[in-house]
Amino acid sequence: MATSTVENYLKEILVITLEEEISKVPMGQVAKVLGVTPGTATSMAKSLERDGWIKYFPRVGVSLTKKGKKLAMNMLRRHRLLETFLVETLGLDWSEIHAEAEELEHAISEKVLEKLDDFLGRPRFDPHGDPIPSKGGVIQQMTSKPLSEFPEDASVRIESIIDQNKEFLRFARKSNLVPGQLLKIIGKEVCADAITLKTLKGKVVNLGFRSAEKVLVLPYE
């Protein structure tokens, strides 16, 4: 059985490969998302490989094996279903649920997970707009793209917020930057690293590029 450390490593490796569409995740990035030193990430890479979860390419990066991907998908399902439960049933704010789910995902059994899924009515997206993998480990391919890639005057709809940072999520909620929201890009200053948006109700919001990369949208109309 995988320890929760192993589960975290695999899940984060999966999330990076999904978000960045790369096949090998460099060790530095692994170390960063897991909050450990690079040496620790390297030594974990070796034991994850020894146990058949990943393939480790020294000085290049790591990729999930079939077995590793299966577990990672299951962890992502757990994480996102739990986030949904915490918002829908217990009424927590979407800015705090990530940290909670980060712990609960390792403690919940498969049986409780499926009961929870039933109880929630088999939701397909979590509160941040991210797709919830099916029981079989299939995840809906996201066709949305970062807001930062769209030109001035584009009309878009927010699909998801992929930043889990508490402060950013609180700001986003306050600014109506939530999944489903329709926006128009009314300003884009590449040299100033800034994007200006207008919501349907006329509210104006300014975002830096770094933040705009974390808001995934689809063109609208």
Added chain:
Amino acid sequence: MATSTVENYLKEILVITLEEEISKVPMGQVAKVLGVTPGTATSMAKSLERDGWIKYFPRVGVSLTKKGKKLAMNMLRRHRLLETFLVETLGLDWSEIHAEAEELEHAISEKVLEKLDDFLGRPRFDPHGDPIPSKGGVIQQMTSKPLSEFPEDASVRIESIIDQNKEFLRFARKSNLVPGQLLKIIGKEVCADAITLKTLKGKVVNLGFRSAEKVLVLPYE
């Protein structure tokens, strides 16, 4: 912050002191309930004492400090509230919830715990009939006694089942040995280690003394 191992040790030490009304729990018993070797229990006792959770009396046993008791009570609250949630909300069977709660109790935050308590309507007893400690760490003193201590012909009401064994709980449910059930002791053979019961509906059940010790009852009428 206490690790989940520490939380388990403290909680089990508390449960034994509550159930057996003793002040020092011998190491052998600690080892047994935690499923570790006696040497492991001894070495844990030393580190629990070093960190101020317990007092360790070599060759005698351990007792909780104020700090240790506070944490242990909180763990018991978590455990029993989670068990209640699993039965009431998700519909799991009472024979499987103990193992589930054993993991979840370490992963749930104080905030989620209190939301859950609200959601459940602040229950005072768990599905096995055991009292749920309050947020402040107060637990209702149980006045009930083991069924095995009552004489033939006594009429009693089941208050709680303190055995967490899956098979026993399934048997108990099937035999109507659940909290609230009224029983009459229609036979007691001390030399044969057996007790015979009749439920209100006339159902007859045989229990060994070992099992009858795990059914806590109050005299009725």
Added chain:
DNA sequence: TCTATAATTTTGACTAATCAAAATAAATAT
């Protein structure tokens, strides 16, 4: 009181996970 038995503690070893700091390799800039 001596002895056999039971309970407890000690010793030595192991795994998982981590860090700090030194060593090495790769990428970039001059």
Added chain:
DNA sequence: ATATTTATTTTGATTAGTCAAAATTATAGA
């Protein structure tokens, strides 16, 4: 093509938690 910077790996050490088996102490029996 070198030198500098950056990324990665190695090395040596630490902590928590565990076991097996030997050593010790306490308990109970005769």
